[in-house]
Amino acid sequence: MGAVSLIIFGGLAAAWVFFRLPGAPEELATGHYGAAKVIAIGLVIAGSALLGRRRARAAVAEETSEPERA
Numbered sequence: 622m623g624a625v626s627l628i629i630f631g632g633l634a635a636a637w638v639f640f641r642l643p644g645a646p647e648e649l650a651t652g653h654y655g656a657a658k659v660i661a662i663g664l665v666i667a668g669s670a671l672l673g674r675r676r677a678r679a680a681v682a683e684e685t686s687e688p689e690r691a
Contacts, residue, residue, distance in 0.1 A: 624670065627663030631656045 638645045638652030646652045 624663045624667035627666065628660055631658075631660030631663060634659060 635653060635656035638649060638656060641649075
C-alpha cells in the first residue's frame with residue numbers, strides 16, 4: 622500500500638509542478654526531478670514486494686510438486 626501511495630504522491634507532485642500551482646519551484650526541472658525520485662522509490666518498493674511474493678509462491682509450488690522419498 623505504501624508503494625502505491627508514493628507513486629500517486631509523485632504523480633500529484635509532477636502535476637503540481639507542471640501546472641505551476643502555488644508553492645511549485647521556479648525551476649521546473651527541480652520539481653520534476655523531485656517527483657521522479659518519489660515515483661522511482663515507489664516503483665522499486667512495489668517491484669521488490671511483487672518479486673518477493675512471486676518467489677514465495679514458487680517455493681510453495683516446488684514443495685508441493687516434489688515426490689516424497691522413502
